[in-house]
Amino acid sequence: MTEQKGSGPEPAHERASATQIGARGPEGLPDEVGVDPGQADRATEGAGRPEAGVAVLPAFDDHHPPSQELIDDCVHCGFCLPTCPTYVLWGEEMDSPRGRIYLMEIGRQGEAMNDEMVRHFDQCLGCMACVTACPSGVQYGKLIEATRQQVERRYPRSRPDRAFRALIFRLFPYPRRLRLLRGPLRLYQRSHLGTLARRAGLLDRLPKRLSAMERLTPALGRLEPVPEVTPATGTRRRRVGMLTGCVQRVFFSEVNAATARVLAADGCEVVAPAGQGCCGALSLHAGREAEAQSFARAAIDTFDAAGVDQVVVNAAGCGSAMKEYGHLLRDDVTYADRAKAFSERVRDLSELLVELGPVAPRHPLPIKVAWHDACHLGHAQGIRAQPRTALRAIPGLEVREIPEAEICCGSAGIYNLVEPEPAAELGDRKAANVLATGADLLVTSNPGCLLQLRNALERRGERLAMAHVAEVLDAAVRGAQPGSLLDR
Ligand code: SF4
């Protein structure tokens, strides 16, 4: 049974503060690991969050609470702390992977789920840098996913928070609804109303989340639809399904078009079923379990019906979610086996291209490229070598590494919309590291990262050309001039 304490602001004596929660932390923990607390900036910690003022007892119900077995894998060593973006920002134990796992533990033991606890979970970017760093193999991804589902199901968020999340989830996963926005948005962008509003400081007067949404809206160009079937050039080596995505299809159609051309050039027949919808990544990573499951079932039906050998994805977050369908649908007697088999057929674009080996000649592109590992590609899927290999196969192209590559840029799905302050701080940090490479072009595999970094560079008054890896490979295959990437 769920007991909710209080409906308004919580009485002080009933509120467990972060420090109170942290004060009973696991014994023998070092205070700080790898971060100088004098350098840690707490200015954005929990900044501007609308909170509900309630506590839910017990914190977790019986439907897949964070697994005790997985929690017990954590030996509290702290190796993950220096790579955790929120710990790097604030030096706060409860905003580290180890601290969050501890909160899951006390939640299981009967501690209430209150604003403070939810804040620490919400502030996790889900970047999985801790998974890469952890020597004990702690499956933090499964832990935070289970925890977020509990939060979304049980915790009554404040009204403004609910309204903002409803706006996101009623809009972003639905390409038809997004397409309706294109016209008004293009008009807004062409009229330069945004620039004027920015100069007049009007955007700064909006609520932080709405202002972040405005600043992160991509510049809209022409829509480049992908045909339902793109034949392979020369001998067909594979028949692959292509996820066109929801936001990707409407706002980054040029990336999808480039992806289909590159795959076809390397011998793939590319099937992009017109009826496909959202893959459910945004819902899954936000703890909206039922919604994510419903998107996953629809995607499995669509691509199974298309009779494809593999399913190719060009957005890191989507690929990572689709590789988790087996886990997401493990209780579904009809879909469990199909979901597992489906996940095994999912490939990131660079993963598939390297697996196949190039067929189409790559023309020279004498460009210095800074490669940004999107967290859901590098940390969540362990794909780091393949995009570098694919890029280095282009004559004349130099790949430069970005310092602190393991730290998230702050994009993280909807994180830069719901937690705009820490996201901006992480974006600024990443932008400085990108500029330090001296590269001509920033390349990544996730459109969200490109928007986040474009925005961060703008804040510094800097510009840097940016492209998705598919666009760079496409330019090399077509023999396009470097200017087609650098002068956009
Ligand atoms: S997923 Fe990222 S933000 Fe969350 S605890 Fe792990 S390293 Fe920190």
Ligand code: SF4
């Ligand atoms: S999550 Fe892994 S690295 Fe982090 S404290 Fe636990 S065991 Fe150590």
